[in-house]
Amino acid sequence: MTETSATGRVKLRTSALRAYTMLLALLAIWLFFQWATIDQDHPYGLFLGAINFSKLLQQTAVTGVLAVGMLMVIVSGNIDLSIGAIVGLAGGIAAMTQGWGLVPCLAAAIVIGLVIGAVQGSLVAYVNIPSFIVTLGGLQAWRGVILKLTKGATIPVELPFFRSLGRDFIDPRIGFALAGVAIAAIAWTNVRRNRMRKRHGLPALSLAATLTRIIIPSIVIIAFIFLMNKAGGVPIPVIFLLAVALAGAFLTANTTFGRYLYAIGGNPDAARLSGINLKRYILAAFCLMGALAGLASILHTARVGSASPDAGTLMELDAIASCVIGGTSLMGGRGTVFGAVLGALILASLDNGMSLLNVENWAQYVVKGGVLVAAVGFDMFGRRKG
Amino acid sequence: MNGPLLEMKDITKSFPGVRALDGVSFDLNQGEVHALVGENGAGKSTLIKILAGVYPHPEYGGEIVLDGSERHFASVRESEHAGIAIIFQELSLVKDLTVAENIFLGREPRRFGIIKWEELYSRAQKLLDELHLQIDPRTPVINLGIGQQQLVEIAKALSQNARILVLDEPTAALTDAEVETLFGILNELRSRGVAMIYISHKLDEVFRISDRITVLRDGKTIETRATGATDEARVIGKMVGRAVDQIFPEAKHDRCEVIFEARNVTVEDPSVPGKLLVERVAFRAHKGEVLGIAGLMGSGRSELLMAIFGAHPGRKSAEIFVDGKQIQIGSPSDAIKQGIGFVTEDRKRYGLILDQTILRNMTLACLRRVSGRFITNEDAEAAAGERAANDLRIKANSVFTVAGTLSGGNQQKVVLAKWLLTNPRVLFLDEPTRGIDVGAKQEIYGQINRLAESGLAIILVSSELPEVLGLSDRVIVLHEGRVTGEFTRKEATPEAVMSCATGHIRRAA
Numbered sequence: 001m002t003e004t005s006a007t008g009r010v011k012l013r014t015s016a017l018r019a020y021t022m023l024l025a026l027l028a029i030w031l032f033f034q035w036a037t038i039d040q041d042h043p044y045g046l047f048l049g050a051i052n053f054s055k056l057l058q059q060t061a062v063t064g065v066l067a068v069g070m071l072m073v074i075v076s077g078n079i080d081l082s083i084g085a086i087v088g089l090a091g092g093i094a095a096m097t098q099g100w101g102l103v104p105c106l107a108a109a110i111v112i113g114l115v116i117g118a119v120q121g122s123l124v125a126y127v128n129i130p131s132f133i134v135t136l137g138g139l140q141a142w143r144g145v146i147l148k149l150t151k152g153a154t155i156p157v158e159l160p161f162f163r164s165l166g167r168d169f170i171d172p173r174i175g176f177a178l179a180g181v182a183i184a185a186i187a188w189t190n191v192r193r194n195r196m197r198k199r200h201g202l203p204a205l206s207l208a209a210t211l212t213r214i215i216i217p218s219i220v221i222i223a224f225i226f227l228m229n230k231a232g233g234v235p236i237p238v239i240f241l242l243a244v245a246l247a248g249a250f251l252t253a254n255t256t257f258g259r260y261l262y263a264i265g266g267n268p269d270a271a272r273l274s275g276i277n278l279k280r281y282i283l284a285a286f287c288l289m290g291a292l293a294g295l296a297s298i299l300h301t302a303r304v305g306s307a308s309p310d311a312g313t314l315m316e317l318d319a320i321a322s323c324v325i326g327g328t329s330l331m332g333g334r335g336t337v338f339g340a341v342l343g344a345l346i347l348a349s350l351d352n353g354m355s356l357l358n359v360e361n362w363a364q365y366v367v368k369g370g371v372l373v374a375a376v377g378f379d380m381f382g383r384r385k386g
Numbered sequence: 387m388n389g390p391l392l393e394m395k396d397i398t399k400s401f402p403g404v405r406a407l408d409g410v411s412f413d414l415n416q417g418e419v420h421a422l423v424g425e426n427g428a429g430k431s432t433l434i435k436i437l438a439g440v441y442p443h444p445e446y447g448g449e450i451v452l453d454g455s456e457r458h459f460a461s462v463r464e465s466e467h468a469g470i471a472i473i474f475q476e477l478s479l480v481k482d483l484t485v486a487e488n489i490f491l492g493r494e495p496r497r498f499g500i501i502k503w504e505e506l507y508s509r510a511q512k513l514l515d516e517l518h519l520q521i522d523p524r525t526p527v528i529n530l531g532i533g534q535q536q537l538v539e540i541a542k543a544l545s546q547n548a549r550i551l552v553l554d555e556p557t558a559a560l561t562d563a564e565v566e567t568l569f570g571i572l573n574e575l576r577s578r579g580v581a582m583i584y585i586s587h588k589l590d591e592v593f594r595i596s597d598r599i600t601v602l603r604d605g606k607t608i609e610t611r612a613t614g615a616t617d618e619a620r621v622i623g624k625m626v627g628r629a630v631d632q633i634f635p636e637a638k639h640d641r642c643e644v645i646f647e648a649r650n651v652t653v654e655d656p657s658v659p660g661k662l663l664v665e666r667v668a669f670r671a672h673k674g675e676v677l678g679i680a681g682l683m684g685s686g687r688s689e690l691l692m693a694i695f696g697a698h699p700g701r702k703s704a705e706i707f708v709d710g711k712q713i714q715i716g717s718p719s720d721a722i723k724q725g726i727g728f729v730t731e732d733r734k735r736y737g738l739i740l741d742q743t744i745l746r747n748m749t750l751a752c753l754r755r756v757s758g759r760f761i762t763n764e765d766a767e768a769a770a771g772e773r774a775a776n777d778l779r780i781k782a783n784s785v786f787t788v789a790g791t792l793s794g795g796n797q798q799k800v801v802l803a804k805w806l807l808t809n810p811r812v813l814f815l816d817e818p819t820r821g822i823d824v825g826a827k828q829e830i831y832g833q834i835n836r837l838a839e840s841g842l843a844i845i846l847v848s849s850e851l852p853e854v855l856g857l858s859d860r861v862i863v864l865h866e867g868r869v870t871g872e873f874t875r876k877e878a879t880p881e882a883v884m885s886c887a888t889g890h891i892r893r894a895a
Contacts (some may be wrong), residue, residue, distance in 0.1 A: 132663035193765070200769035254762055256753050263750055266739035273697055273728065273736055274751035274804070334741065 018379070020329045022342050026093035033353035047353055048235075050230035051317040054169075054238075055069050058349040060341075061237035062087075062300045066315060067322035067340040069292035072285045075252070077265040077332030078124060078131035080286065082138030083293040083319060086113050087312030089142045091297035094162075102159050109301075110294035116142065124286065125279035130285075139316070148310050165240075166302025169233030172225075173337020178234075179225045183218045187304040190214055196322060229304035237299045241341070244292065248337040255350060261285060265332025280330075322347055325375040346371070391416045392437075392550060397448035399432055399441060406432040407446070407607040419572065419578045421613070425625055425851060430585050430743040430819050433602070434552055438472045439465035443572045452545040454878045471543030472552040477544075479527045486510030486523035489542045498765030500523075513541050528826060532658065535886045540571065551575070552583045557591055558684050568639055569595055589618050599659060600684050602629050619881070622888070626831030626851060626880035641652030642673040646812045647707040653686065653693040653867070663689040664702075664867040671812065671843040675836060675837035678858030678878075679847045682887050686867035687847045688731055691814045695721045695728045702804075706833065708812070722751060727810030729801050731817040731847075735795075737801040744782055745771040746802050752807040774803040777831065797827025802833065813837065816847045851880055865889050 046052055066083055073080045094109035118359035120138050124131045155164045169179075190213050194204040205213075228234040252258035260281050263271040272278055296315075301307045326343030327333025350371060354364045390413040399407040407429045414420050422430050436446050439459035449456050452468055460464040479488045487494075488509050495505040505808050510523035519537055525534060536556055543551055553572075557565050572582060572595060586592050592599060593613060601608040601624040653664035656726045664686040671677045681687045693702040696715040706713055715721045721728070730736035738747050748771050749756050757767045771785045778799045782792060789800055798818065805813060814835070819827045834857055838844050848854050854861055861878045863871040863886035871886030886892050 036669050162500070196763070196765045200765045202765055202769060252763075255760055256757070256762060257760070259750075259753060259762060263739055263746075264744065266742055267735075269736050270739055271750070272697075272728055275717070275722040276750075277717070277719065333739065 002319075003266070013020075019336070019338060019342075022326060022346075026342060026349065028344055029073060029349050029353070033349070033356065036353070037356055046162070046221060046356060048357060049383070054122075054228060056237045056348055056352045057241075058235045058303070059352055060345050061235075061241040062296045062303070063315065063318045063322055063347060064241045064246045064341050064344040065169075065292055065296045065299065066319035067261075067326075067344045068244050068337055069289035070319040071248070071323050071326075071328060071337055071340040072252065072261060073131070073289050073333055074320070074328050075265045075332060075335050076261045076282050076285045077268065077314070078282060078285070079287050079330070080120070080131065080135045080137040080318070081316050082116070082120060082142060083289065083296075083311040084315040084317075085139050085142035086116050086290060086293040087297040087300055088228060088307075088309065089116075089146045089149075090294040091295075091301035091307040091311050092146045092309065093154065094301055095157060096149065096300055098157070098159050098162065103163055103216050105159070106298055109298050109340055110291050113290040113292070113294025113297065114287055117287045117293070118283070120290070121283040121286025124176040125282040135303050136349070143309075150309050151309070152307050152309055156306045163302050163305060165236055166299055167236075169231075169235050171350070172229040172233045172269055175225045175229055175234050179221050182221055186217050187214045237303065240295065240299060243297070245337060245341045252337055257281065257284065262304050262333055265334070267333070318347060325372060357362075382385075387674065390414055391453065393451040394433070394437065395449050395451065397433065397446060397450075398448040399434060399436060404743060406605050407436075409448075410602065410605065410607050412600055412607065412610075413749040414581045414583060416549075416581050416587055417576050418598065419582045419584050419596045421584045421586065421596035422602065423586070423592060423621060423625060425849070428602040428625075429553070429605040430602055432605075434472060434554060434583070434585070436468060437465065437787050438462055454790070457799040458580050466546060466548075469547060469549035471546060471548035471550070472554070473536065473539045473543065473556060474554050476541060477532075479538060480537055481528040481812045484524050484526050485514075485521055485530070485538050485842055487529055488538060489513065489523075489545050491542075493546075501724045509545075510541075513545055515746070517541055517544070517574070519571075521714060530686065531564070531568070536560065536564075536568065537571065544575075548753075550578055550581050550583070552585070554585045555684070556584075557585065557586065557588060565591070586700055587684075587888060589621060589774060592621075599626055618888075622881055624885045625627070633811045641839075645673045645709060646671040646845075648694055648830065649707075649711075651693060653688060653689045653698055654701040656698070662867055664864075667864070667867070667869055669845075669862055669869070671845055673811075675859040676844045676857050677840050678854035678861040679719065679845065679864060680851060680854045680861055680883050680887055681847075681849075681864035683849060684866075685864040685887065687849075688816055689862055689867075691728065691816055691845070691847060691863070695726065695814065697728075708823050720734045722808055722810075725809070725811035726814065727751075727805035727808050727812070729798075729805050729816065729818055730816040731820065733797050733801050737804075738789045738797060741788060743786045744775065744780065744789050744792070744800050745785040748774055748785070748803045748807060751804050752809075755809075756807065770807065771803075774807055778806075779829065793822075793826070795822040795829070798826065799832065802830070806837075810842065812845070814845050814847070817849065818846070819848070819850070819853060851883060855880060855883065863887050863892075 030048060033047035037046035038044070042049070070083070090109040090113045093112050096132060097105040097108045115257060116138065120134050123129050123134045188209050194210060197204050225234065252261065260271065260276050260285065263274070263276060264278050264281060268278060280346045297312065300311060304311070322343035323335060323340045324330065324343065326335065326339025326341070327344055347368065349363070350368055388550055392412065392414040394412045397407050397410045397586065398405070405740050410429065410433055412433065422433070424430050433442050437450065439462045442460045443458035450459070453455070457468060459468070480491065483491070489510050490506055494501045495509065496502055507523050514521055514523060517537070517540070519541065521534055521538065527538065529537065531796070540551070553616070556568060560568065575582065584596055596613050598610060598612050599616060599621060600610040601621060603625060608627060647670040649668045651664055651667045652662060655661040667690055669677065674878070680686050689698060692698045694706060694715065696717045708713055713724055715724065734740060739750070745768060749767050753762065756770045757763050768785060775785050780796050780797060780799045780803065789797060792800065802818070819830055834844060834846070846854065846857060855878050859875050860879070861873045861883060862869055863883055865887055870890065871883070871892035873883065882892070
């Protein structure tokens with residue numbers, strides 16, 4: 001979130017500022033629910049307790065995975081309204097093909113998502129149909145295909161391992177092992193970065209700055225594992241979300257693919273004249289979105305324990321809302337994976353917290369809608385002043 | 387009536403850093419066509435925008451006197467109310483509405499808010515009949531040619547009882563036959579007492595239609611004369627007037643072998659099938675030289691470069707040779723691979739991603755080479771970017787400054803840096819100094835000379851004649867998509883080049 005200038009100074013950019021504001025908003029929401037859930041049995045509040053927090057993260061997983069894909073599509077200046085229907089269709093196909101065995105049925109879900117993404121992406125990139133239209137059509141068409149395939153029936157998940165993907169936890173010892181790997185990786189990248197800077201003739205970061213960059217994330221990771229292990233271990237869907245978020249963050253921030261996506265969304269004319277093949281990258285973004293929708297369908301089906309024909313309905317809007325709350329511009333060119341996942345976490349926190357407080361259904365909708373609009377309004381206000 | 391219908395006295399107007407108009411005076415009589423001519427940037431458009439109320443009263447200096455009394459137009463609406471109608475180069479018709487709907491847009495005859503369609507169409511028909519226009523008022527505007535759309539604009543202006551009609555380059559997009567129709571109508575209007583300001587680069591047309599001609603240069607009125615009392619040579623002389631300034635560094639480029647050649651470049655207008663923007667243009671560029679392409683707006687300069695670079699949206703054909711070998715360019719990335727760089731015009735639209743950092747903008751076209759094929763290396767990028775920023779003396783806190791916050795001159799340097807980082811052998815520059823201050827201009831001129839000395843072939847397009855003449859070793863001139871002249875540095879006088887740019891073909895010496 002910070003950018004190191006060539007002089008070695010660490011600077012706060014506006015995007016970093018926005019990220020910190022969002023983190024603060026999330027923290028405020030958490031503290032509010034923590035305070036609001038204090039009762040006789042829970043003198044310190046219920047919301048951030050290990051069990052509820054673990055549940056909250058599980059609820060975030062599906063939306064979060066979708067939001068990462070959606071972010072890439074939106075950054076390229078497009079939108080994908082069909083992913084709810086893809087989640088339904090891919091989940092249905094995974095459930096129907098359980099007879100083929102575990103790996104084939106899971107692969108089928110991801111492949112069907114990828115293929116749909118490729119078809120829609122081609123129509124957007126090569127036939128020049130606006131993505132809104134292509135995926136609005138997809139939203140209806142794919143839902144129709146599920147109804148035909150399943151004849152409207154709900155199909156239970158029979159394979160135990162499939163089901164455990166959505167419900168079980170990883171062994172606490174593996175949790176600690178993963179934490180160790182993560183910390184080692186953070187340390188290694190920081191040391192390597194400094195070596196690279198020297199080679200390019202740029203000043204390296206000071207020892208203190210390097211240590212801070214290693215120690216703070218390490219503390220967060222260890223605390224997280226301890227908390228999760230109190231509730232049985234890190235939930236498997238959360239592992240998937242973390243993996244997808246990390247991969248997505250790397251792809252958008254550290255690859256030419258990511259750079260080109262931001263360029264295409266930021267100024268398509270300039271991108272084209274700089275020799276970027278717009279069509280190829282837009283197609284790729286839709287393919288990734290489709291594959292991630294396939295993965296999300298597995299997590300969702302496993303968690304629910306069955307595939308119903310209306311599974312995934314309105315999930316596209318949650319994913320879009322997550323991106324937008326996380327600071328993504330629907331005009332393209334702006335937004336981060338970190339923000340999108342944070343947005344998903346904010347939405348899930350509101351859902352979870354209001355359910356704990358027994359807020360009536362109608363009021364939950366009103367609050368979530370209000371938060372979406374307020375987040376964007378706040379962002380616009382800040383941008384105009386800045 | 388005594389005295390002129392309209393007088394604009396001592397008009398001045400400044401933009402940040404530029405004085406666009408500096409004491410311009412202009413008057414217009416009833417039943418007169420008064421032509422306003424001058425190079426791009428001379429101040430014609432600014433003057434018209436002041437008259438139209440686009441720049442409202444206290445934003446300019448001087449006075450506007452209409453019918454003997456001073457007026458301050460605070461908005462376009464007020465000036466329209468006073469009977470001034472402007473037909474801009476970009477037509478302002480709603481394409482999907484019919485001719486009649488466009489003519490009465492916002493003023494539809496209605497009762498209780500319900501439009502009286504019969505009256506709308508009959509009034510439109512009457513108006514078109516008066517102008518002897520064979521256009522059905524029920525035709526959607528989108529089905530009309532550009533020429534007919536222009537005539538509809540005029541009809542619309544007259545329906546608002548316009549007494550003063552301003553025509554900004556009205557024939558730019560017209561065929562010869564359409565020009566005849568237009569001139570017939572203008573003559574008719576003149577005899578009815580309508581006063582017209584006629585802005586055009588095409589001097590032959592100016593001499594055919596106008597009663598008086600005013601020449602503007604560098605925001606000043608140079609001269610106003612009756613059309614009969616002047617001639618094209620005199621007007622051209624007044625338009626270019628100045629000696630080529632001293633701001634161009636003396637440079638002697640050693641001309642080496644031909645590195646780039648284009649033959650038979652023909653480019654079709656993507657929105658008007660069959661209309662050619664560039665027709666069978668050929669040129670070659672030597673290593674180490676600056677080749678200037680002069681021409682007025684709409685002469686096809688930018689389209690020529692865009693087409694060669696593989697970025698023209700419409701149909702085109704061209705034979706391109708680099709180092710004597712014929713190559714195919716289907717997209718900008720092909721051109722970049724062949725060592726062609728293109729500093730495009732309009733940096734905000736085509737050059738920069740305004741809300742990204744200088745660094746990201748600079749490395750956009752060379753990312754794979756500088757940073758890595760798939761995984762990027764920020765530090766390698768930053769190092770390359772820092773070097774480029776230092777070489778071009780880009781003034782910013784760091785390369786992580788957002789490009790949109792820079793001054794025009796520094797933005798232009800970022801675009802230049804972007805293309806130099808691709809290691810080009812041939813560099814196209816389209817309007818490289820548009821809208822930047824003199825200091826930055828001079829730096830860019832120095833840079834252009836340095837690049838030529840280092841062995842690049844530079845192809846420079848600019849609508850500022852002194853710039854082309856001051857920098858180029860050779861100049862070719864385009865007029866309506868065709869080459870009308872080629873000059874060496876010594877032969878290229880402003881008068882000779884301007885004469886070719888306004889349509890005179892230079893016979894080979």
